[in-house]
Amino acid sequence: MQNLYLKRVSRGAAICALVVNVFCGQLSAYADSSSPRLAAYYDLYMAICEDRVYEWRDDDMPQQVATGALQVGVGKSMRYLLTHKGELAAWEDDPTQADRIMNDVISFHAGHSGLFVVREDHSLWYFKTSGTWGFGEDIDNEPVLVTADVLAASIGDSANYYVTTRGRLFVKGRAHRGQYGDGKLSSSSEFVHTASDVIQVSSHTGHALILKKNGEVWGTGGNIYGPLSHHGYGDKAVSWGKVFEGASRIASGSSHSVAIRNDGSLWSWGRNLGLEPKLILEKVDAVATSSSSTIALSEGALWQWDRGKKPIRVMACE
Secondary structure, eight states, rough: OEEEEEEEEESSEEEEEEEOOOOOOSOOOSBBBBBEEEEEETEEEEEEEEEEEEEEEESSSEEEEEOOOOOEESSOOOOOEEOTSSOOOESSOGGGEEEEESSSEEEEEOOEEEEEEEEOOOEEEEEEEEEOOSOOEEESOEEEEEEESSEEEEOOSSSEEEEEOOEEEEEEEOOOSSTTSHHHHOOOEEEEEEEEEEEEEEEEESSSEETTTTSSSSEEOOOOOOOTTTTTTEEEEEEEEEEEEEEEEEEEEEEEEEEEETSSOEEEEEEEEEEEEEEESEEEEEEOOOOEEEEEEEETEEEEEEESSSSSEEEOOO
């Protein structure tokens, strides 16, 4: 088994080697993905295939960067990996120079504006990230404790969300596109309770989707291209509205959305797809979305395709 070398974040910056074991079970729900095994954000992707960790950009061939992981994730330019020991690491270009971000982690949720980390006690921590679209990405050394008792979270381009273990959804950030779902367009300096009976939230460029316990998918926010289906199409929805039913997992890109139904079928809607959900692929285990593409794990293989195009089998994952 390959070793993944991580650099401990400290004043001494000591180098340590960690043997990473694979774990492919479901944990909580993930911001840009239905599963800890996939990650996508704009043109950057990561995937766990058996005990191998891959990363790539656009439609390049995936390149192996590590062996084994509990979860993978991506930000604007940062790659993230969670080990079986609960150690969260991050790197930009070279995985052998990864920084250890935090210990005792059970899940994380990355985006352009920051990083949410859920620890073993279900406390939620926020790391602010900085940098411009044309340059690198820096992570603050001092995280902020947000709240306790968290199940899932999502970092959006404009608003951030978290879900408590009781299914209560909270949001903070910009509200100009209706991102709060409370009928208002004014933001808050504190997290606001905005929905209940939620098990997953997925947010992106000015909009958000939530998955409720009964399998219904609801959405709010900007909907110029249709990631919220008919709900507020052409401009924005300022309140939560139902857009899909019978889902077990969801994900949303900048202008299209996806849902895995209980039977394993994958459905998608939005830009280049239309407002009515379309059947895309059967027997899907996991899915993640970027600005224009979707990746999925299905029948032992990794698939990728652009909006409105047919899925392409990229490589075997067995």
